[in-house]
Amino acid sequence: RKEVEQDPGPFNVPEGATVAFNCTYSNSASQSFFWYRQDCRKEPKLLMSVYSSGNEDGRFTAQLNRASQYISLLIRDSKLSDSATYLCVVNPHSNDYKLSFGAGTTVTVRA
Amino acid sequence: DVKVTQSSRYLVKRTGEKVFLECVQDMDHENMFWYRQDPGLGLRLIYFSYDVKMKEKGDIPEGYSVSREKKERFSLILESASTNQTSMYLCASSLTGYSYGYTFGSGTRLTVV
Numbered sequence: 001r002k003e004v005e006q007d008p009g010p011f012n013v014p015e016g017a018t019v020a021f022n023c024t025y026s027n028s029a030s031q032s033f034f035w036y037r038q039d040c041r042k043e044p045k046l047l048m049s050v051y052s053s054g055n056e057d058g059r060f061t062a063q064l065n066r067a068s069q070y071i072s073l074l075i076r077d078s079k080l081s082d083s084a085t086y087l088c089v090v091n092p093h094s095n096d097y098k099l100s101f102g103a104g105t106t107v108t109v110r111a
Numbered sequence: 112d113v114k115v116t117q118s119s120r121y122l123v124k125r126t127g128e129k130v131f132l133e134c135v136q137d138m139d140h141e142n143m144f145w146y147r148q149d150p151g152l153g154l155r156l157i158y159f160s161y162d163v164k165m166k167e168k169g170d171i172p173e174g175y176s177v178s179r180e181k182k183e184r185f186s187l188i189l190e191s192a193s194t195n196q197t198s199m200y201l202c203a204s205s206l207t208g209y210s211y212g213y214t215f216g217s218g219t220r221l222t223v224v
Contacts (some may be wrong), residue, residue, distance in 0.1 A: 034212045041199075042217070042218070043201055043216060043217050044154075044213075044215050045215070046212045046213075049210065087153075087154075097142055097205060097207060097211070098144075098156065099212070099213060102153065103151070103153035104153065
């Protein structure tokens with residue numbers, strides 16, 4: 001079983017729509033959680049960390065559900081520039097700092 | 112602006128060549144990582160390092176080696192390049208601590224012909 005699993009999508013949404021997607025992780029002892037954004041043929045960039053209480057950054061909201069072992073990302077009022085692949089990232093280890101990356105969820109926002 | 116710099120954006124090498132990919136970070140990060148990224152396979156960890164002269168194998172170390180002689184520099188070496196090593200190579204660095212994510216370099220797209 002993969003450590004981090006994501007729905008690859010693609011999610012095709014119109015501008016202004018809300019889009020949400022989840023990822024699941026296998027290790028209940030996982031320490032930290034992140035969402036990264038990756039544009040086509042570019043490097044991944046940190047979008048936001050995910051905290052137990054949930055957190056919001058502008059139009060982006062991340063939630064963590066430890067009981068069900070998933071994290072979610074919600075994008076409100078989608079912009080064309082939100083089109084990207086979103087990587088779910090988890091630190092599943094208790095004794096080192098290697099991160100495990102999901103394969104990514106592709107979001108395409110259309111005009 | 113903090114940075115992870117990879118020496119080449121695009122590289123074309125011949126089968127059997129020894130290939131060096133260089134990565135330098137200016138953030139005084141302890142940890143450095145080399146990944147490759149292929150369509151449908153996501154990011155796969157090749158090697159990582161927690162300290163100078165220290166290295167540990169990741170998930171796919173075969174055919175690769177690394178060197179970390181200075182804290183800011185982490186080199187990936189393809190001992191004898193093969194066509195199945197054609198890929199996007201991404202270097203990353205991080206501070207020590209669970210709350211820290213990685214900062215990635217802009218990647219090197221390597222083609223082995």
